[in-house]
Every structure is written in C-alpha cells, then in structure tokens.
Amino acid sequence: MSSRNHAQWNATPDLQRGEWVDSRIYSDEQIFEDELNKIWKKTWIPVCHESELKEAYSFRTMTIAREPVIVVRGKDMVVRAFLNVCPHRGNMIERRPSGNYKKGTPSGTPKTMTCMFHAWSFDMKGKCVNISRKEAGYQDRLNENQVGLRELKCEVYFGGFVWVSLNDDIGVSVAEFAKGSLDVLLPSLSEEPLEVFHYHKAIIPCNYKLWHDTNCEFYHDYLHYHNRITGFNDAYFARKNNGFDGGHINVGSFEVQYENYEGSHGREELSFPHLPPNHWYMIDMFPGVNFNLRGSALRCDLMTPLGPNSVMIEFRGLGLASDSKKDRQTRIDHHNSIWGPFGRNLHEDLLAVTGQGASMHPLAESRKILHGRHENETIHDENGMRHYYEEWGKLLDRNPSDPMQKFKPYPEFKEQVAQREAAAAVE
Amino acid sequence: MSWKAACPTGDVKQDKIKECTIDGVEIILVNVGDGFRAYPPVCPHMEQYLEGSGICANNVMTCDRHLWQWDMKTGEPLGPAEKPLLIYDTKEEDGQVMVFIDEELEYDFDDDDDD
Numbered sequence: 053m054s055s056r057n058h059a060q061w062n063a064t065p066d067l068q069r070g071e072w073v074d075s076r077i078y079s080d081e082q083i084f085e086d087e088l089n090k091i092w093k094k095t096w097i098p099v100c101h102e103s104e105l106k107e108a109y110s111f112r113t114m115t116i117a118r119e120p121v122i123v124v125r126g127k128d129m130v131v132r133a134f135l136n137v138c139p140h141r142g143n144m145i146e147r148r149p150s151g152n153y154k155k156g157t158p159s160g161t162p163k164t165m166t167c168m169f170h171a172w173s174f175d176m177k178g179k180c181v182n183i184s185r186k187e188a189g190y191q192d193r194l195n196e197n198q199v200g201l202r203e204l205k206c207e208v209y210f211g212g213f214v215w216v217s218l219n220d221d222i223g224v225s226v227a228e229f230a231k232g233s234l235d236v237l238l239p240s241l242s243e244e245p246l247e248v249f250h251y252h253k254a255i256i257p258c259n260y261k262l263w264h265d266t267n268c269e270f271y272h273d274y275l276h277y278h279n280r281i282t283g284f285n286d287a288y289f290a291r292k293n294n295g296f297d298g299g300h301i302n303v304g305s306f307e308v309q310y311e312n313y314e315g316s317h318g319r320e321e322l323s324f325p326h327l328p329p330n331h332w333y334m335i336d337m338f339p340g341v342n343f344n345l346r347g348s349a350l351r352c353d354l355m356t357p358l359g360p361n362s363v364m365i366e367f368r369g370l371g372l373a374s375d376s377k378k379d380r381q382t383r384i385d386h387h388n389s390i391w392g393p394f395g396r397n398l399h400e401d402l403l404a405v406t407g408q409g410a411s412m413h414p415l416a417e418s419r420k421i422l423h424g425r426h427e428n429e430t431i432h433d434e435n436g437m438r439h440y441y442e443e444w445g446k447l448l449d450r451n452p453s454d455p456m457q458k459f460k461p462y463p464e465f466k467e468q469v470a471q472r473e474a475a476a477a478v479e
Numbered sequence: 480m481s482w483k484a485a486c487p488t489g490d491v492k493q494d495k496i497k498e499c500t501i502d503g504v505e506i507i508l509v510n511v512g513d514g515f516r517a518y519p520p521v522c523p524h525m526e527q528y529l530e531g532s533g534i535c536a537n538n539v540m541t542c543d544r545h546l547w548q549w550d551m552k553t554g555e556p557l558g559p560a561e562k563p564l565l566i567y568d569t570k571e572e573d574g575q576v577m578v579f580i581d582e583e584l585e586y587d588f589d590d591d592d593d594d
Contacts, residue, residue, distance in 0.1 A: 161525035161544055171545065173525065181589065182525060184545060185559070 064420075070438050070462035071424035073452040077441075078259035078412045078421075083455055084360040086448050091339045092117035093218045094447075096205075096229045098341055098354055099123060101368060102212040103247040105131055109154040109163060109176065113146050115356060116218055120144045121204065122165070123214055124153070126176035133206035133216040134178050138167035139199045145174075165201075178203050210234050210343075211241025211370075213352070233300035236333055237345055243325035246350070249384055250369030252393055256402060258409025260340050260355045260363040261444075266401050267334070267342040267353065268293075268301060268436035271425060275404055278396040281313045293429050293436040299338030299443025301436045305331040308346070313396075316389065322348040322382050324372070336436065338443055349387035360414050367391065367398070426467035438462065484575040491515055491576060496540075498530040504583045506567060508576060511538050511552050517567040517578045518554065522547060523586040524562065540564070562586065 065072045077083055099114045100123065111124040113136055120136035122145070138145050145167045153163055153176070160166025164173040164181060173182035178201035183190070205217040209226040227234070256263065266272060270291075273279045287306040295301050308330045310316045320329035324345060327333075335343040340355040350370040357363050369387040371380055390397045412419065423441070427433040441452040445459040485499045485508060497508040498520060505520040507530055522529055522542040532543045538551045547560035554564035565586065568579040 156527060161527045162521075163526060182545065 062417075062420075065422065065424075067422070067424045068463055068465055069451070069453045069460070070442065071465065072420045072422050073441055074455050075412045075416070075419040075421050077444075077450075077452055077455050078262060078408070079360050079414045079416060080455065081360055081414055083448070083450065084259075084357070086450070087339075088117040088357070090447050091444070092357065093119075094222070095219070095339065096207070096215045096217045096222065096226050098210075098213045098215045098352075099133075100214050100354075101246065101248045101352075101370065102131060102208050102214055103245070103370075103373065104150065104251075105214070107152060107154070110150070110152045111146065111165075112150045113148065116216060117357075119218060121216060121218075122146050123206065123216065124165070124176050127163075131206060131208055131214055132177065133204040133214075134165075134174075135202040135204060137202070138169065138172055139180070139201065140167065140170060140172050143167050143169045172199070174201050210238065211246045211350075229298065230337065231297040231300060233294075233296040233298075233302050233335055233337060234343075236302055236304075237335060237343060239326040240324040240345065241350070245373040246370045247373040247375070248368050249371050249380060250387055250392070251366065253364055253366040254402070255358065255362060255364050256406060256409070257361055258363060258405045259361055259412065260357040261440075262405045262408045262412075263353070263355060263363060263365060263401075264336060264340045264342070264440065265437050266405055267344075268336045268440060269434055270303070270431035271434065272401075272404065273432075275400045276397050278313055278390065282309050282316070285309070289430055289432065291431045293431060293433055293439075295429075295435065295439040299440045301336050301439055303334040303336075303431060303436075305333045308332050319347040319386055322379055322386075324348070324350070336440075338440060344391075346386070346390065349383045349391075351387065351391050361409050361412070426465060426471070428471055481581075482570070482572075482577045482579050484572075485517070485569075485578045486576055487574055488515070488571055488576050489574075494535045496530050496533050496535060499578075501578060501580060504580055506578060506580075507533070508569075508578075509535060509540070509551055515569045515571070515576050516551055516554075517569050517576075518564045519584050519586065521586070523564065524560070526586075526588060 097116050100112050104112055105125040108125055108127045111122055113122045121133060122136040123131055123133045125131050136145050145165050156162035157166060159168040161173055164175055166173040171184045175181050180196040180199045183196060205222060207215045207226045209215055215226045291304045291306055293301055293303055310318050323329050330347050332346045342353040344351040352368045354366045355363050371383040388395050423434045423437045425434040429435045442462045445452045449459045451457045451459050483501045485501060491497045491508045491510045493510045499506055506517045507520050509516050520528055524545060524547050527542055527544045534541045534543055539548055540551050541548045548557040549560060549564045554566045556563050565584040570577045
C-alpha cells in the first residue's frame with residue numbers, strides 16, 4: 053500500500069494505545085474547557101520572575117485559565133497574588149500589564165490597588181482600605197473587613213520564579229508538585245539571584261500542548277540545522293528523557309560543540325553556578341512550562357492557553373543579577389542567537405507548530421498523531437510525550453488515543469519489554 | 480531647622496497649589512488672600528498628592544479622590560473629611576514666602592504591615 057484513501061487514513065494505527073493520540077485533544081472545545089477546569093485551575097503555574105517585581109508596590113498582571121490574576125510586592129517585600137477582580141461589581145481592577153502603585157494611579161490613591169469604577173481601594177495584602185461613601189450607602193451593614201480581595205496561593209521558588217495556584221486546596225508546595233523534575237537545575241538556579249534580561253510574548257495559532265510537545269522531544273532536530281551541526285554525536289544521542297511523576301520530564305545534558313556552527317563560538321567562558329561549560333539541560337513541567345539552560349543563558353517559556361487553537365507564550369531570558377555588563381551582554385548574545393525573535397531555533401519551532409495548528413483547527417476532522425518512537429528513552433524517543441499524555445488522560449479521565457472514552461493506564465509497550473529483555477540477555 | 484525661604488510670593492497664586500522641597504522636606508503652599516499656608520504634600524486620607532489632586536476655591540481645598548475638604552486658613556476638616564490638614568507656620572520676608580520647619584509634619588496612615 054502506498055497512499056491511502058479516506059478509510060485507510062482514518063484507520064486505527066497498528067501501534068499500541070498511547071503510541072498515537074487523537075488530534076481532537078488539540079482542537080476540541082469541550083476538551084479544552086475540561087483542561088482549564090481540571091488541570092489549569094488545579095495546579096501550580098509559574099507566572100513571572102521576582103526580578104520583574106524588584107521594588108515594593110510593583111505589580112504584574114496575567115490570567116490563569118481566563119481568571120484575571122495580579123501579583124504585587126508589598127512594602128514588606130513579600131510577593132502575593134490575588135484575583136484581579138473587585139469584590140464590589142466584578143470589575144477587573146488593574147488593566148496594565150505591569151507597573152508600580154507607589155505613586156498612585158489616575159483614579160487611585162498611592163500604595164493601593166484601586167478599582168477605577170467606584171474607587172474601592174486595597175492594600176498590598178489585599179485588605180480593603182476604602183469603600184467610597186461607605187456610611188452613606190451601607191450604614192453599618194458592611195465594612196472593609198468583609199470585602200478583601202481573594203488571595204491566591206503564591207510561592208517564590210526555583211531561582212525566583214513566582215508560582216500561583218487558583219486551587220486553595222492544592223495541598224503541596226511547588227517543590228512537592230515538581231516531583232523531583234526541577235532538582236537537576238536547582239543548584240544552578242538557587243546559588244544567587246537571577247534576573248530577567250529578555251522578554252517577549254507571542255500569540256500562536258495552535259494548541260498549547262503542541263508547543264509543549266515540541267519542547268518534549270528532540271526528534272525535531274531535523275527542523276534545526278543548528279542542533280544537528282552543534283549536537284549530533286554519540287553523547288548527544290545518549291541523552292535521556294527522564295520521566296517524573298505528575299507528567300513532568302527533563303532531559304539530561306551533554307557538551308554542545310558550538311564552534312561547529314559557522315559564526316558561532318564555544319560558550320565555555322560563561323556558565324551558570326555548578327553547571328559545566330557548554331552543557332544544556334531542559335525541564336518540561338506539566339502542564340506547559342519549559343526551563344531550558346544552555347550554559348550561559350536560561351530560557352523559560354510560560355504558556356497561557358487562550359483557546360483550543362490559540363496560546364500566548366511568554367519567552368524570558370535570564371542571567372545572574374550579579375552579572376558584569378560584559379557578561380550580561382554575552383548572555384544576551386548567546387540567548388538571542390538561538391532563542392531571540394531573530395535567533396536560529398525559536399522561529400523554526402514556531403513555524404512547525406503553526407503548521408500543526410493549521411491542520412488541527414477546531415473544525416478539522418480528527419486525525420491520528422503518532423507518538424510511537426522507542427529509542428531506549430533517549431532524546432529521539434517519544435516517551436516524553438507519552439509520559440505527558442498518560443498524566444493528562446488520568447486527570448481528564450479521557451483516553452488520549454480516543455478522547456471521548458474513559459482513561460485506561462497505558463500498557464507496557466512491546467519495545468520497552470523487548471529492550472528490557474535484550475538488556476537482561478546481555479547481562 | 481528654622482525659617483526657610485520657600486519661593487517668591489508671586490509664585491503662589493490664589494486657587495493654585497505650589498509644591499516646594501525645602502532641605503528635603505516636601506511641602507505644598509497656597510495663597511489664602513491675606514497670607515499663605517504650608518501643608519504636608521499629601522491628603523491625610525490616603526496619601527494622594529494634593530499638588531495634582533487638590534482643588535482650591537473660596538479658601539476651601541477639595542481632594543479629587545474621595546472629596547475630603549478643608550478650610551484652607553485653619554486646616555479644619557469640612558464635609559466627609561475626617562482629619563485636618565497639618566500646617567507649617569509661614570510669613571513673608573523680602574518678597575519671599577518663609578516657612579518654619581522644625582521637623583517634617585506627617586500624617587498617620589494605616590500601613591499595610593500592621594498585622
């Protein structure tokens with residue numbers, strides 16, 4: 053058989069369940085709503101970095117699962133998160149992406165978050181400090197203590213990232229949530245304060261998981277000339293995709309040969325604490341966070357799913373707060389040459405996922421998407437995606453290969469069994 | 480500290496608020512017709528800078544945030560205002576408005592680190 057007709061195209065692949073997924077997981081409206089409710093509203097989401105809130109009274113706004121969120125640094129320098137919604141009439145309190153309340157706003161007083169609608173004001177701890185003409189309207193029936201903001205779970209962890217959860221009952225710290233997936237970079241990012249030196253965001257017409265998939269497999273090295281030229285060698289292919297509970301994975305390191313790429317140079321002169329020169333680690337956290345440390349520069353992708361076929365990705369580059377001017381410039385150059393908007397790799401990844409998004413839009417016929425490579429869990433294996441979708445299926449109680457059916461744990465794959473038996477035979 | 484020159488008397492016009500910093504102390508000056516008054520720069524309600532938000536008419540100042548008002552000559556609260564304006568002594572000398580600053584006058588605000 054060569055090309056296939058419609059029935060053949062739609063037939064179940066001759067692979068095990070879990071080795072393919074149904075494209076509706078990337079396009080169905082109801083599945084998307086399920087994901088917001090059962091995943092994004094339940095878990096820890098990193099929303100920014102504390103170096104973006106340096107001064108007391110500074111703030112940033114964002115959304116988690118469409119809920120408006122604000123993080124502010126108090127006079128006591130503690131970072132707190134609140135629902136960015138006025139308890140009076142439900143207005144979104146702060147509309148700017150970032151700023152500082154020290155000097156007040158056009159319709160608000162200094163050091164407060166003030167709703168522009170009726171000038172109810174809140175301090176940096178979310179306490180209401182002004183109900184306009186309170187006694188005239190509420191007499192003694194309502195006071196400030198009854199109308200504080202909704203405070204959200206908030207933790208600064210892993211090199212200063214600010215994590216927020218809409219789930220008051222989450223019951224675990226970020227470290228516990230990470231299930232060990234962050235440990236590989238914890239010493240490098242915790243030694244001294246980090247600082248964001250690059251930020252840009254893009255709204256990409258594809259499902260958020262397509263971006264995460266791309267971060268979870270290296271088979272798409274065929275998209276990246278840079279990776280092939282600087283990477284392909286035995287050590288490169290020996291790198292493992294390590295799965296952790298909770299759907300997280302990370303990818304072990306090797307030494308990148310940057311000088312093999314014309315116009316590029318080794319990065320051994322500048323690294324991160326405890327990181328050997330030219331090494332490269334990657335962490336992909338469920339449900340859609342990427343930390344990517346290439347020697348001298350840390351990249352972080354934070355995703356905000358906007359719809360089944362729309363995602364906002366915020367790209368940050370980070371160095372050490374203590375960087376000299378020269379070192380900082382070197383980190384920026386290294387970051388931008390690969391990951392900047394005009395860098396080698398970033399737009400190549402974006403091209404691929406927008407092509408997937410064009411094919412898997414909400415009204416498209418369902419397709420089979422193959423996640424079936426087995427290569428001893430090394431980087432061209434697709435175990436990272438399988439690991440992710442097993443967790444995804446469990447949380448949504450949907451079978452990724454047939455998402456209108458209930459979840460069943462993935463089987464032990466034939467190839468894994470074969471590899472295990474082959475290894476046992478050698479011993 | 481002592482009497483300090485703030486600015487020429489002609490710079491403080493009726494129904495306007497003039498901001499000055501004297502030896503690091505921020506004040507605002509107003510002209511009440513038969514003399515001048517100097518107050519701390521912010522509204523005693525919620526720290527709003529009155530140089531931008533104070534409206535002066537007929538010797539009554541109104542903060543445009545929550546409409547607290549004061550008698551500009553005495554600093555006494557009017558309408559919904561619950562606290563008076565604090566006042567520095569002033570006099571005219573050689574065409575200058577002089578302000579007596581012994582120590583900086585500040586209002587008590589409920590700070591957000593009180594619990």
